[in-house]
Amino acid sequence: MTSRDAVDLWDSEAPTFDDAADHGLRDPAVRQAWRSLLSGLLPHPPARVADLGCGTGTLALLLAEEGHRVDGVDFSPEMVVRAVAKTAAEPDVAILQGDAFSPPLPPTAYDVVLTRHVLWALSDPVEALRRWVALLRPEGRLVLVEGSWTTGAGLRATEVADAAREVGREPTVHALDDPALWGGPISDERYAVVC
Numbered sequence: 001m002t003s004r005d006a007v008d009l010w011d012s013e014a015p016t017f018d019d020a021a022d023h024g025l026r027d028p029a030v031r032q033a034w035r036s037l038l039s040g041l042l043p044h045p046p047a048r049v050a051d052l053g054c055g056t057g058t059l060a061l062l063l064a065e066e067g068h069r070v071d072g073v074d075f076s077p078e079m080v081v082r083a084v085a086k087t088a089a090e091p092d093v094a095i096l097q098g099d100a101f102s103p104p105l106p107p108t109a110y111d112v113v114l115t116r117h118v119l120w121a122l123s124d125p126v127e128a129l130r131r132w133v134a135l136l137r138p139e140g141r142l143v144l145v146e147g148s149w150t151t152g153a154g155l156r157a158t159e160v161a162d163a164a165r166e167v168g169r170e171p172t173v174h175a176l177d178d179p180a181l182w183g184g185p186i187s188d189e190r191y192a193v194v195c
Contacts, residue, residue, distance in 0.1 A: 007076055014078035017056050021183025025058050033180035035062060038114075041143050041174070041194055042068070046092075047111035050135055052100040053118030057083030057093070063114075064090040071105055073098045101128050103135065110135045116145040119163075120155045129167045142169060145176065147190040157191045169195035 018024030025031040038059070042049070045067030051060045054072030056079055063070050069092040074080050080097045087093040098104040100118050113132040122128045132142060142164065148154040157173045164171040176190040 003075075010074075010076035011078040014056065014076060014082055017079070017082075018058065022181060023055065023058060025062065027183060029180055030183050031062070033178060034059070035066070037176070037181060037192070038063065038143075039066065041192060042112055042114075043141070048109065049112045049114055050103065050105055050110045050132075052103055052113060052115045052132065053121075054083055054095065055079050055116075057086040057095060059114065059116060060093050060095065061087050061090060064093045068092070070094075071096065071110075073100055073103045073105065075099045102131060105135055107134050108137055111137060111140050112143055113140070114143045114145075117147065117154075119144055119146055119160060120153065125155065125160070125163045126166050129163055129169070133167050133169065142193070142195050144193045145191075146193065147176075147188060149188045154188075156189060157193065160191075160193045164193060164195045171195040 021027055021030045025034055047068050049063055049068050049070045051070050051072040054060050054074045057072055060070040060072040072083055072095040077097060080095055083095040096104055101122050113135050119125050144160055146155050146160050148156045161171040161173055171193045174192045176192055179185045
């Protein structure tokens with residue numbers, strides 16, 4: 001798939017992207033589950049967070065509401081339009097169009113690099129992690145929400161943990177099997193790797 005094809009694909013997904021329970025977080029119970037999860041994985045606010053592959057800005061908004069400063073990046077112009085609109089009332093959120101693999105962000109400026117279902121889609125996960133680690137302050141952390149789905153897509157937790165070790169980070173894997181996070185039961189592997 002070319003870059004243009006990928007942009008076209010995600011642009012076409014943008015109008016209905018928030019329909020998935022874990023994308024739009026419209027259900028108060030799902031929203032609270034994500035709020036609780038992220039508050040346990042991120043440092044106390046205010047932290048500076050790079051939300052790479054931010055989609056429609058749902059997590060950026062949630063984190064800003066908790067007192068974090070968030071720079072979101074997505075390569076889909078349609079996702080960016082929706083993210084800008086969704087976070088417009090939050091002065092501590094900036095949404096940029098750019099590639100999560102090579103984000104247009106300053107080095108050593110972030111307490112957290114957060115991604116949700118992004119690493120699996122990149123051609124070189126180890127190089128992506130190298131680039132993301134370069135965005136972090138010395139005590140910063142990666143928070144990588146990923147999965148290995150029943151469709152066959154995705155990465156197993158062991159693969160992401162191994163990639164983190166390749167870039168000199170010690171990972172901790174957190175199973176994300178709570179149905180409240182997804183709006184119902186799941187049958188695939190979903191997890192967060194924090195390092």
